[in-house]
Amino acid sequence: MSAASSVRPAAHGPSAWALTLAAWGVALLFLILPLLSLFHEALRQGVRAAAATLRDPDALSAIRLSALVVAIVVPVNAACGLFAAYALTRFDFPGRAALLVLIELPLSISPVVAGLVWVLLFGAEGWFGPALAAHGVRITFALPGILLATLFVTFPFVTRTVMPAMEAQGRDQEEAAAILGAGFLSVLLRVTLPEVGAAAVSGTLLCTARALGEFGAVSVVSGHIPGQTETVPLHIETLYNGYETVAAFSLAALLAVVSGLVVGARGLLEWQGQRRRRDDALV
């Protein structure tokens, strides 16, 4: 029995069954079937052929670049997101409401626009581009641009998942810790963060999944140079456009598996959280 069943009533009657069937039908048609076809395409010429395409230098370079982007973007955004959530829930300051809206901006703005912004700022013809180029700094069509674009697009995830948890936590526990003699850092590490830990991990995993899959913004700033500035999603597109179906689908399958693991980890985390809450309620 899942934890949810102790909160929600179990489905009863024909209408409930119809609803259940419909829900599963939609999931099968729009989520599971495409995934299955993806794996089917990737493995059509056998596992060996699929694996061989992943060893292609350009594919390896794309995988390395994606891993690097995630390794840099996720920790940075986790730290910044936690800080932003802390500041926004704990302090009232001028412009707080505006900042709340700004943090959501990357969710509502098209990633292509987000990419274009960086090109406008740092491109060869951009505001700061020439000045930076004069000092030998290259942002667009290079790793820094890809990082900036990904950072921008994935910024809201940690903040938005952590904020409700921090809001719910309130200030009491932090004040109690301070009175007991804990300094700012001690309060943060021993009280604030552990309390919102699950939310923070969940947000970080969402951020990871998004950073892995980001296409639009990165596509604009990276310049699509195979073997140099192509992340996995970009390389998949290049392969696909070049009619290298097996290679494209193999790489896509790999990406899907990794993203699936990330999302699965998040689901597991939530399930455990629910179970713990239920256990607490039982005693």
Add this chain to the structure above:
Amino acid sequence: MLSFDTRGPAAVPARRDLRGDGAVGEAADAAAAAAGVSLHGVSCVFGRTPAVRDIDLTVANGEFMALVGPSGAGKTTLLRIIAGLQPGYEGSLAIGPRDVTDVPARARNIGFVFQNYALFRHMTVAANVAFGLKVRPRATRPDRHAIAARVAELLELVQVAPLAKRYPAQLSGGQRQRVALARALATEPALLLLDEPFGALDPLVRKEIRTWLRALHDRLGLTSIMVTHDQAEALEVADRIAVLRDGRLEQVGTPSELEDHPATPFVHQFLGETVRFDGVHEHGRLRLDPPWSAVPLLGQPPAMGEGRVSLSLRPYEVALRPTAEPGAARIVDVQRAGAFHRVRVAPTGDGRDAIEVLAPSSEPPPRPGTTCGLDLSRARSFGGDRETAGRRIAVGW
């Protein structure tokens, strides 16, 4: 009821035990010093509204002080100022001999029990209690075994030892309250602050914990300040009570001082049910305002200022004497209420503007429909020329 009395040597005051092993130098010294609290000219403003205005208050070493007042009176703000949780106040504040006006909360060494206990949800009961010791700088931190021993001792003290491994979510309200108290006492504070400590408990548990807390206060030699909106609670537990109203200190005194000599009608009314009369006192003669002006007065308070006065009495202090004089008040109805008869009496025949007074049930109750006069000789009087110099009469009364 107080089971620690029966536990023998284990029940010696906890703070002495820890001081004995020399693990906590500085805190122990602080605890040894005088631990009263004194506030001078403390004011605190939220935006434009003053939450607390110009408070002078001294709490003696070892005293149990209750801060009472209606909601919004500023009592919690005052408690938070003392704790160091409310930045941006004016005035000065000393704990014992030490001026702590500019000392942050974490360096004040105060025990604080929050209204909702504010236990750390992700820590066990034992970890909650150990927190204050674990976060100490390495130099003054007791070693692991000393902390464990201290935690066990404290949990024993607050009678929740078997719950050490539980999480706060698994405890009842009364148990959380005790754990919160143990956590607050872990750092051996000389001063204990309690914000509505019984508010979230059901009435039966409340009474028990109240008695127990007071006994603990005495046994550990603490100085305690408790915020409550429940005057009965304050009267039962506290040595002295500070009555706050609109951010000002209305009066400070022992329960009997406040009862016998309330500074304002508000204090008298806040500490219990009151019946109130207004009138004019001239040349030794008191005339009540309408609708009571025609009712025969068969007794008035002995010492009263001249001019406009207010009289405030407990319902059982109003004496009704049968009289047939013209204008006499009329008994509307009588109900038995425990040790008293609850008597409704009206100034005129039609029963309007009736007041409720209590007459001891040991005496035969007045019969409804009969007439009577008022004996107000047990009233506290406010106002009058003699009084106005030193006392404020609240507007709106």
